[in-house]
Amino acid sequence: MKLHYGLDELKGIDFMPLLPVILPVIALSTLLVLIALIDLYRHRNTRKNVLMWSFIILLVNTFGPVFYFIHGRKDGEVR
Incomplete structure (x- = not known):
């Protein structure tokens, strides 16, 4: 059994059938990051x-903006 795969094996994979799934996820993740950064900038x-x-x-890809919207927006509120 082969445990290590190189770049040669990845060249043989056809990624075109996966594109309709991957592109919306990338677009949604990018949009979520941009909205979170804009909100952070406006309320800095x-x-x-x-x-x-x-x-x-920026570094915790999809979960970072979600975590910011759940916990980070409460930072500046007066209690």
């Missing part, structure tokens, strides 16, 4: 840890 004076949230949004 009231948010705490703007740099940390920027890194989380």
Whole structure:
């Protein structure tokens, strides 16, 4: 059994049937990141840890913006 696959094996895979599934996921993920960054930028004076949230949004691909919208928007609220 072969445990290591190189780039030669990936060249033989036809990715065209997967394109209708992959492209909407990429578009939705990019849109979510952009909306989260715009919201963070607009409320940067009231948010705490703007740099940390920027890194989380950008580096934790799809879950970073979702985590920001759930927890990060509560940073600047007056309690």
